[in-house]
Amino acid sequence: MPIEIPVVEQILSANDRIAAENRKLLDEHRVVAVNVMASPGAGKTSLILRTIQQLEGRLCVGVIEGDVAGRVDADRVAEAGAPVVQINTGGGCHLDAPQVQSALHRLPLDEIDLLLIENVGNLICPVGFSLGEHHNVMISHVPEGHDKPIKYPAMFAAVDALVLNKMDLMPYLDFDEQAFDRAVRALNADAPIFRVSCKTGVGLQAWVDWLVGQSAPSSGRGDDG
């Protein structure tokens, strides 16, 4: 007769407990959530706007905008016709699960397939706080330089996909693409790297196809109602 072994449950932090609640809520509503992280000005909102545009008719996108202050990003997303909630952290350097929980209760989750959560512009702090997301994505941008994986390794190591934005500026900058790829691969063996320009539209199709692939399992909206 097998001995019954007591399983000691991991004591979750308050943030992780609420992140788990967020995940459950998202799953109940068949919403796939993607946490989008990057430096200030890397093009998070531009990528989100392009993604909404390209997915029109395929997936319904909702957005949570995270900023220390202001609502300029949320205004741009609302103009694009997507349901959006702005979170102002008031000095906080990352989103946390309770903030996202409040935002989820203000979104029409039954109408959303894909939720893009724009985290606060910061390459360090956001990666330490689970929001309940299904996937983590970061945007690096060409003007930021190819050495960022060496200086901010935790985020590059943690993400499921990486977008390298502003490829249109490559001719005007000393960005060593091979050095960048090598540095990323030293930290993260598998994450696809999408080279895009949100300005010209170059490379966005592959990114959007990847997103659709991640959203597919729960995208059978309408099957049961």
Added chain:
Amino acid sequence: MPIEIPVVEQILSANDRIAAENRKLLDEHRVVAVNVMASPGAGKTSLILRTIQQLEGRLCVGVIEGDVAGRVDADRVAEAGAPVVQINTGGGCHLDAPQVQSALHRLPLDEIDLLLIENVGNLICPVGFSLGEHHNVMISHVPEGHDKPIKYPAMFAAVDALVLNKMDLMPYLDFDEQAFDRAVRALNADAPIFRVSCKTGVGLQAWVDWLVGQSAPSSGRGDDG
């Protein structure tokens, strides 16, 4: 006879106490320290390298490099011939006074007139932690966009001078200079804004002249020995 009024001293946090010690040490050695803050990839190290070059023969520059990980920046500064110490925060999103204190004890302070402290790439956290510096400076860069003052107001409000770097990229980006200036001025009435390109060298003279002006009062090295 005047009544003696007891003065209740402000109870300083551990960080502020050590920052005050740093300031005292710097003043004893007649070193003017400037805390340089910016997003990742804004050009902090490039500006420091250009500044060392332009000040050659006028002021002796020392450098503290702050990064989450890596020593690529310190290597570049050492190649330029300046005394430099690299601090790795190991995940921390800003420098603090104790880290800078350790670095100060490893620098030849008697040979330095101007100490440039490159903080961790982050527009949020560094501004909350005094290091003992005399001046706070931030670098914004054109590819980051003109809306950053609205989203990260605390740093723009706190600095004594602002450098807008990568002016050479202006023709390729939708950067509204008037909107940027307006947003900065709404937060900070006085800080000079230096428009520069560390790549081409444009605008650096005014920045360096300002720095020399800030360093002047304690630059009378040799008067007393």
